[in-house]
Amino acid sequence: MATERDWDSIPNAQILPGAPVQAEQGEGRKLLAQLNALDEAAANRAAPGATSQQYFGHDHAFEGGAPIIRGLCWAADGGHTAIKVFDPIAVGTIASGLGWMNASPGLNANANQSYLVAIRYRATGCDWHLQFNSGPEQVLSIMDENDVPVWVQFTGRIPQVDWLGLGGLVVEPLVEQERVEECQLDIFAILVWETYQQSQPKTGLIDMVPQPSGETVYRYPNAVLDSELVANDAPVDVYTITSAMMRANALYEFLTDRAAPGASSQRIIGHDHYSAGHGGRSVPMGCVYSARTYRTTAPLWAVHTHSQNVWYYWDTDASAGARRTTAASTPAGTATTDPMFLTYVTYNFNSSGNPPTSAPYVVGYVYFRHQAKPTETIEVRLYHINTGNHSAVATGNGVSDETLFVSGIPCTAGVINRYAVEVRCTSTNNVDVDMMGLSLFEIGESDGTNRTYEASNGDTPLAVPSDLERR
Amino acid sequence: MLRHANAQTGERGRAVVMGKIATTSHGLHEILTGVAAPGAGQLVFLPHEHCYVGTPLARNAQYCADHGQHIGVGEGLRWAFNNSVDYWTPIDGGQDKSYDVGSNKRFVDFPPMIQAYATPRVDSDSTAVGAGSNPCRFRVFGLVTAQSATTLRFYNRTRNEVSATISLPGGYQEFDSTIPVSGGRVNEIDVEALGTTGQYVIIHQITVAETRSLSQPESAGTTLYTTATRP
Numbered sequence: 001m002a003t004e005r006d007w008d009s010i011p012n013a014q015i016l017p018g019a020p021v022q023a024e025q026g027e028g029r030k031l032l033a034q035l036n037a038l039d040e041a042a043a044n045r046a047a048p049g050a051t052s053q054q055y056f057g058h059d060h061a062f063e064g065g066a067p068i069i070r071g072l073c074w075a076a077d078g079g080h081t082a083i084k085v086f087d088p089i090a091v092g093t094i095a096s097g098l099g100w101m102n103a104s105p106g107l108n109a110n111a112n113q114s115y116l117v118a119i120r121y122r123a124t125g126c127d128w129h130l131q132f133n134s135g136p137e138q139v140l141s142i143m144d145e146n147d148v149p150v151w152v153q154f155t156g157r158i159p160q161v162d163w164l165g166l167g168g169l170v171v172e173p174l175v176e177q178e179r180v181e182e183c184q185l186d187i188f189a190i191l192v193w194e195t196y197q198q199s200q201p202k203t204g205l206i207d208m209v210p211q212p213s214g215e216t217v218y219r220y221p222n223a224v225l226d227s228e229l230v231a232n233d234a235p236v237d238v239y240t241i242t243s244a245m246m247r248a249n250a251l252y253e254f255l256t257d258r259a260a261p262g263a264s265s266q267r268i269i270g271h272d273h274y275s276a277g278h279g280g281r282s283v284p285m286g287c288v289y290s291a292r293t294y295r296t297t298a299p300l301w302a303v304h305t306h307s308q309n310v311w312y313y314w315d316t317d318a319s320a321g322a323r324r325t326t327a328a329s330t331p332a333g334t335a336t337t338d339p340m341f342l343t344y345v346t347y348n349f350n351s352s353g354n355p356p357t358s359a360p361y362v363v364g365y366v367y368f369r370h371q372a373k374p375t376e377t378i379e380v381r382l383y384h385i386n387t388g389n390h391s392a393v394a395t396g397n398g399v400s401d402e403t404l405f406v407s408g409i410p411c412t413a414g415v416i417n418r419y420a421v422e423v424r425c426t427s428t429n430n431v432d433v434d435m436m437g438l439s440l441f442e443i444g445e446s447d448g449t450n451r452t453y454e455a456s457n458g459d460t461p462l463a464v465p466s467d468l469e470r471r
Numbered sequence: 472m473l474r475h476a477n478a479q480t481g482e483r484g485r486a487v488v489m490g491k492i493a494t495t496s497h498g499l500h501e502i503l504t505g506v507a508a509p510g511a512g513q514l515v516f517l518p519h520e521h522c523y524v525g526t527p528l529a530r531n532a533q534y535c536a537d538h539g540q541h542i543g544v545g546e547g548l549r550w551a552f553n554n555s556v557d558y559w560t561p562i563d564g565g566q567d568k569s570y571d572v573g574s575n576k577r578f579v580d581f582p583p584m585i586q587a588y589a590t591p592r593v594d595s596d597s598t599a600v601g602a603g604s605n606p607c608r609f610r611v612f613g614l615v616t617a618q619s620a621t622t623l624r625f626y627n628r629t630r631n632e633v634s635a636t637i638s639l640p641g642g643y644q645e646f647d648s649t650i651p652v653s654g655g656r657v658n659e660i661d662v663e664a665l666g667t668t669g670q671y672v673i674i675h676q677i678t679v680a681e682t683r684s685l686s687q688p689e690s691a692g693t694t695l696y697t698t699a700t701r702p
Contacts, residue, residue, distance in 0.1 A: 028489075031489070031492060031493065031496065034496040034500065034509070035496060037500075038496065038499050038500060038503060041503055041504070042499075042503055058503055058504060060520070060521075064503060064504035064505055064506065065503060065504065065505050065518055065519065065520070066505050066518040066519070066520035067520075068520065068521060068528065069522075069590070070530060071530030071532070071533050071588060071590060071681070072530065072532045072533045072534065072535065072587075072588070075532075075534060075535040075536065076536070077534075077535075077536030077548075077585075078536075078538055078548075079536065079538055079548035079584075079674070080546060080548065081538065081541060081546050116588060116657070118586045118657065120582065120586075148581055148582060149582060150582045151582055151583070151586055153586075153657065189536070191534065191586060193533070193588040195588060205514060205515065205516060205517045236489065241489065241492070244492050245492060248492055248495040248496060248499070249495075251499050252495065252499065255499060255502060255503060255519060255525065256502065256519060256524050256525060257524070257525050257526045258524070270525055270526045271525070271526065272521075272525070272526035272528065273521070273526075273528060274528075283528060285528070285529075285530050285531045285532075286530065286531075286532075287532050287535070288531050288532050289532065289535055289537075289678065290532075290535045291535065291536065291537035291538075291539065291676075293539070298541055298546075299539065299540075300537065300538075300539030300540065301539050301540055302540065315539075315540060318540040319540075321542055321616060321643075321673070322539075322540040322541070322542050323540070324614065324643075324675065338643070339614070339645075341537055341614070341676045342612055342613060342614065342645065342676060342678065343531075343532070343678065344531050344532070344610065344612070344678065344680045344682065345531055346531055416612055416645070416647065435539070442531070462500070462503065462504050
């Protein structure tokens, strides 16, 4: 079944003087069902005149629409300090993986999807090979040891959807064995983004360009399509057909944020997925904070848990100037007034509850070590200074070099969010715990386990063609 | 299914109008869902993705760095002022200066401190995002300690534009500023400080984010599509 390929403008003249249209096979009713469904899917609300929403609001991930790139997925930058040093002996893979990141749902289904990776480095003694996630090898050219670090950019593949372990950074010195001890690779920063051009090609389909026309276009936003008007296959009268045109044009502008075909100006505000008043299901934007080091002698934060079952701010043991939280004393039950770090979250990403138990909220991965007492049980939570609320508690498994998933992290939209990280040991006292990495994300998984946002109101995906005949 | 051909079978009136509305409905369905319209055998129209069509969506982070508890000399995001107060000093890589205030000359023969990818159309020059007085921006915020009174600013060398200056009275505090951004590419950004010779400033944490409040004030339309009743 071929579909009309041209985008038709709908000017006044074509429906005046308004002779009726015969609807012999229920076309009028189907038309109303389609337009109502489109309205619900685009705006994530009941259609005008309807009492309830039947179709999912589209969110570009699971209920329709092209995937939305999330920009920054993961980041670590030590500034003046290398976050990882590859010496001649320890050369090879970052064994435990770079960390965890969130890949936008749907991007991996595209053959051309990829990440953009940027690395700041200093290579001395020889050239180095670097490979990320089995992508093409990059040659890092030899530099003088006094040179400042430089950036290199390349792309890598997205091997799977959702949470992605970044384990594939491999380096190798390009030098004969007898000279290998002269070589060193310092990595100061690693940044990973989802990017647009690589992930969403747009060939082979028709772009939406409004048809040029000087004619007036109907574009009233409030046209209700009443099914009674076309019930029983009665002729579709001019009022109904006019309302349908209004609705179609309004949907075009609402969906594309462009003037309707043939219109000289745009009357309807385009939907933007922020739910800040202009419709569409909210879109979580991925990474909101990320920090990591691979140098075990220089963790991000270090704490000594003096007492069992007592929470401590993770920077409690940091010296003046480095300690950021300002509670007068430990344990961490004494509220801090200054944050360990700041984040910014998407509009209307406001959590509720202490800890939040229902979406929306932020989630995170924290990577830590407690080598001296590796079998003890460590727990981690985040403190949200803006609200005074805590995240859910993430409980370790009695091993060192562990990554824990922290759920239910409170957040407030529209302002800078201020956090501190708390840690405790529930099995003994006097444990030294080093934080090596922490990344926070807004996410929107569909499997229920990591979902951080509200389900759409409808119960039927618009993408199922047969459903359009339900009403 | 509502098909163009079906509508044209109408015996009376202006069936072609019905067909055009059907076409519009099909197209909107494909644009919205990214799958072929009901009854259609293949996808004809491009799905909207907010990078080409629709209101652009800003990302809330495009760069983030935090050095944790390491602020000693040569550690983390700490750099000393080695030159006179006549230079904006780049906070990176041991370089001495980035901008000579006296000669109004910038030195950019060093790698940028920050690389931050920006979403297509989230562009300070884009009239589609927010023209004129409220263009889109990168928001740059974080935590900083200045040993003494210092002025901080951010330079986007991709656009050769700087942020407004931030006056730090000395001590530990949060900072929050904005810089122009070029969408669809990596922006190269430097942090610059103007302070007292021999003093230091520490960037504890810094995040570069695209923000809606600054970058996307309103869509182009004027009337929100609501659930109002029959006109």
